[in-house]
Amino acid sequence: MSTIVKSKAFVLNKLDFGDTSKIVNFYSNEFGRVAGIIKGARSSKSKIGKIVDxxxxxxxxxxxxxxxxxQVVTQAxxxxxxxxxxxxxxxxxxxSSIIELVLKLTLEDDPHKRLFSGMEKILQRLDSEQTEPMLLFIxxxxFLLEEIGYGIEAGNCSKCNSKLSLSKEVLYNFELGFMCKSCGADHLINYKFSSELFYKIICLSQRNKNCSYNKNELExxxxxxxxxxxxxxxEYNGLKSLQMF
Ligand SMILES: [Zn+2]
Known part of the structure; x- marks a missing residue:
């Protein structure tokens, strides 16, 4: 049995199907990621074909x-x-990188309204504000990492729980998290943060509006x-959109 439903949705991607149709991946508020077919969408007269971009x-x-x-999409x-x-x-x-992240990291039929609304807010800001686009993306x-269960905790050493100094280099292991220098001596180190860069990560996690970030730090x-x-x-192998532009 099928029911007629309505939802706000972002268009993530689309591809031609047959002679006249398109298959579109949406990220919807009500249902999470949804794949839909729009019949006749490739005709130059199709209004829905133009809207669904x-x-x-x-x-x-x-x-x-x-x-x-x-699913069969009848109106947009x-x-x-x-x-x-x-x-x-x-x-x-x-x-495009935001769209790609959502396409790659969400599942079909798995609604996540906070993620949808976070996406709506950030794209609105990207569209209307002068704020550095790279910072908005970060x-x-x-936010997305936190929402899908991979929040990055910065603050204390993950091994000895001592407060991480903002004046020293901080180490990072992908399994364990941030570590102080002495704990780091016994573990594989995947990443080293300069004290400046670590401070910026703290700024981000505290949403500190007084911090400024240079391009190199953001990269x-x-x-x-x-x-x-x-x-x-x-299956994640990095964002293509970051290389494309
Ligand atoms: Zn430690």
């Missing part, structure tokens, strides 16, 4: 049938098409998150 926030109506891999209305993001290469790079990346933090995720998630 990667990155757009839409409201979709589809016939939801449990156990079916691809545009909520936002993020014009400012699409006309700025730097913003587009990080918006804030989303960190280092992204590279750390990427290595962390590649280590922990089997």
């Amino acid at each position: 990667v990155l757009n926030l839409v409201e979709i109506i589809f016939y939801k049938k449990d156990g079916r891999d691809i 209305d545009l909520i936002s098409n993020y014009t400012n993001i699409k006309t700025d290469l730097d913003k587009l790079k990080y918006a 804030m989303f990346y960190k 280092n933090i992204i590279s750390f998150f990427e290595k962390f995720l590649i280590y922990h998630v089997d």
